[in-house]
Amino acid sequence: MLSRYSAAIVGALLLAASACVPASAATIQITMENLEINPAVASAKVGDTIEWINKDVFVHTATARNGDFDVSLPPKKTGSFVLKKAGTVDYYCRYHPNMKATLNVAP
Template sequence: MLPRRILLTALALGAMAVPAHAATIQVVMENLVVSPAEVSAKVGDTIEWINKDMFVHTATARNGDFDITMPPKKTVTSVLNKAGMVEYYCRYHPNMKAVLKIAP
């Protein structure tokens, strides 16, 4: 009976394994340009949206997954929670566009 408890305890502890560390990825908006224009990330990663311009920008997903507002000269963070390819743009400056490729 004791070996079975040890086995069950080991299995339970294995199921609680710590996930890999999520990455923090910086996306900069400066001079009406999004950089980088294409980012590869994973679900659970954090995006640091850095607005270096003197006016408001947004990161607005074309599929509706997110709509993030970045005040002038501020940084905003968000965590990616859904896999897929997401095209996004700035609502105030529609020529500012980019793509997030989010792996599971």
Template sequence: MSVSAHAATIQITMENLVVSPTEATAKVGDTLELINKDIFVHTATARNGDFDVTMPPKKTVSYVLKKAGTIDYYCRFHPNMKAVLTVAP
């Protein structure tokens, strides 16, 4: 897999049981940086099965985006925490 030299890092923060931003855009090859500022474990679980990332409390987890598409994702432990990520080719 080759990654463009122009790959970006997209930051998504989970704080006070809220995902911010609730809508983000990225490209295949970009890194999704998931920042959990809460004292609870959170997940970023794609409804289409593209990813399921667990974030321990007060930790940051990174994930490289591999597929284009519009991805609805949520926290399995706190289903009211949801957002949309649009990934361009």
């Protein structure tokens, strides 16, 4: 009886410990190429990193309309930002305003 009870306690402790481990954050890659942002709509979670990859020969930015971020992207370089809050964020390139995209950030 004691061994079955001990096994139940160990199992409960392992289950509780696994619930306390935070999920690992993801890195979402978004490309800027041929004056387009791909994907134009992306989903992520708070704590995830967005990595923009500029494949063009032009400087681009990833500029949030709500002011959350403004990442400069030199030609053939990458830039990143860790998402800090949930919500929908529309962003664009300040140099090429027709380049627009949306991030849907879940809690």
